[in-house]
Amino acid sequence: MADKIIIFPSVHFTLSGENLLKANEIEHLVIPVPPYINEGCGLGIRLSEENASRAIILFEQKEIKIEKIIAI
Amino acid sequence: MIYLDNAATSWPKPEQVYLAVDRALRECGNAGRGVNSMSLSASRVLFETRALLAKLFNIKNPERIVFTQNVTEATNLGLKGILKQGDHVLISSLEHNAVVRTLEALKNIDVTYSITNCTTEGILDLTDLENKIKPNTKLICMTHASNVLGTILPIKEIGKIAKKNGLYFMVDGAQTAGVLPIDVFDMEIDLLGFTGHKGLLGPQGTGGLYIREGISINPLIHGGTGSHSSLLKQPEILPEGLESGTRNIPALAGLLEGVKYCLEKNNEIRNHELFLIKKLIEGIKKIPNIIFYGTDNPNLRVGLITINFINKDASLVGTILDRQFGIITRTGIHCSPLAHEVIGTSNQGALRISIGPFTTENEINILLNALEVIGGEL
Numbered sequence: 456m457a458d459k460i461i462i463f464p465s466v467h468f469t470l471s472g473e474n475l476l477k478a479n480e481i482e483h484l485v486i487p488v489p490p491y492i493n494e495g496c497g498l499g500i501r502l503s504e505e506n507a508s509r510a511i512i513l514f515e516q517k518e519i520k521i522e523k524i525i526a527i
Numbered sequence: 528m529i530y531l532d533n534a535a536t537s538w539p540k541p542e543q544v545y546l547a548v549d550r551a552l553r554e555c556g557n558a559g560r561g562v563n564s565m566s567l568s569a570s571r572v573l574f575e576t577r578a579l580l581a582k583l584f585n586i587k588n589p590e591r592i593v594f595t596q597n598v599t600e601a602t603n604l605g606l607k608g609i610l611k612q613g614d615h616v617l618i619s620s621l622e623h624n625a626v627v628r629t630l631e632a633l634k635n636i637d638v639t640y641s642i643t644n645c646t647t648e649g650i651l652d653l654t655d656l657e658n659k660i661k662p663n664t665k666l667i668c669m670t671h672a673s674n675v676l677g678t679i680l681p682i683k684e685i686g687k688i689a690k691k692n693g694l695y696f697m698v699d700g701a702q703t704a705g706v707l708p709i710d711v712f713d714m715e716i717d718l719l720g721f722t723g724h725k726g727l728l729g730p731q732g733t734g735g736l737y738i739r740e741g742i743s744i745n746p747l748i749h750g751g752t753g754s755h756s757s758l759l760k761q762p763e764i765l766p767e768g769l770e771s772g773t774r775n776i777p778a779l780a781g782l783l784e785g786v787k788y789c790l791e792k793n794n795e796i797r798n799h800e801l802f803l804i805k806k807l808i809e810g811i812k813k814i815p816n817i818i819f820y821g822t823d824n825p826n827l828r829v830g831l832i833t834i835n836f837i838n839k840d841a842s843l844v845g846t847i848l849d850r851q852f853g854i855i856t857r858t859g860i861h862c863s864p865l866a867h868e869v870i871g872t873s874n875q876g877a878l879r880i881s882i883g884p885f886t887t888e889n890e891i892n893i894l895l896n897a898l899e900v901i902g903g904e905l
Binding site for chain 2: 464465466467468470471485486487490496497498518
């Protein structure tokens with residue numbers, strides 16, 4: 456299964472997301488996004504596909520805005 | 528030395544504020560610039576400071592707080608960001624020049640303003656406020672407490688008037704943030720300007736503006752935000768869209784500790800202030816030849832008292848206090864000519880005594896003795 460990178464509209468939301476994932480003990484990695492991706496704040500959170508599905512639900516519940524999700 | 532100029536800037540700061548500034552200078556990079564560990568450390572300082580300020584002001588979405596250099600910049604951002612050609616604004620007769628001069632400058636795009644009357648004690652006339660609302664009024668902009676009279680304005684009641692009339696409500700929290708409770712939801716505040724280096728006990732060069740969700744503000748400054756970097760247009764997303772350029776990370780790290788201190792102490796800071804203000808009012812009233820401005824109800828005051836001696840220039844009294852007694856106060860017009868007009872001190876100015884959380888009862892006793900000596904010599 457491919458990993459996912461979740462991209463947020465700002466660093467603020469990226470760090471909100473990171474905190475939420477830490478609190479829920481979901482394995483993740485804050486990484487720089489490739490420069491061809493125009494959206495976002497330059498940061499992204501890389502997760503396994505399974506963890507990404509869990510994370511997306513949590514982000515929606517906590518109103519953490521997602522700008523884009525890419526598969527790698 | 529006794530420092531009684533906390534309304535200008537609080538001093539000293541809690542010890543952890545000094546330590547945090549030092550640590551950030553040594554350990555933080557530039558926030559939002561890349562994904563190295565030092566940049567992330569800086570971003571986390573901004574994130575945590577925003578989160579704690581949101582907690583303090585009951586703000587649901589911390590990203591709606593943007594950091595500025597001070598409350599003056601926050602006021603400029605709010606007023607210039609929201610007002611358009613032909614708009615009308617209502618202010619009080621106690622406003623600081625941060626508000627008044629900005630509105631004067633906006634006259635060049637036909638923005639007008641009216642001044643709501645206050646009594647010589649600084650009590651705002653709410654009926655006058657409502658009567659001055661015009662069809663083109665867009666905003667009510669009021670200080671939470673006067674930096675000259677110390678009077679606290681009825682923010683909750685003003686918020687209700689703004690809401691009832693479909694107006695935006697902006698509050699200048701320069702003299703109250705960190706000391707008095709501010710709840711943007713309960714007080715129906717749309718825009719809240721605050722400074723970090725007074726009641727919030729952080730370093731100078733910090734402040735911010737809260738902007739309610741749903742309100743769009745034009746930036747004062749355009750440029751790099753660390754986000755959407757390939758785009759030529761300024762991103763609209765908050766907070767970065769209104770925070771172009773490097774933030775003052777070490778100072779904001781200090782502010783984070785200042786806000787923590789305020790949250791931990793909760794009502795203690797205000798209770799201490801009330802205790803000392805009561806003592807000051809009682810003491811000052813016994814001194815001969817002294818004029819005391821504002822209300823004598825301590826519950827309607829923040830921790831500052833402005834006085835004059837009959838026929839004596841305020842700046843001379845301030846110099847005597849400093850040179851002969853080692854007591855630091857502030858003299859002059861205090862950047863608020865409107866308030867001085869209200870109390871009739873536009874020529875003389877006034878001497879302002881302002882206390883902080885670390886001011887002691889003994890220091891107030893020493894001040895009162897010094898004032899008694901000066902008053903007795905007249």
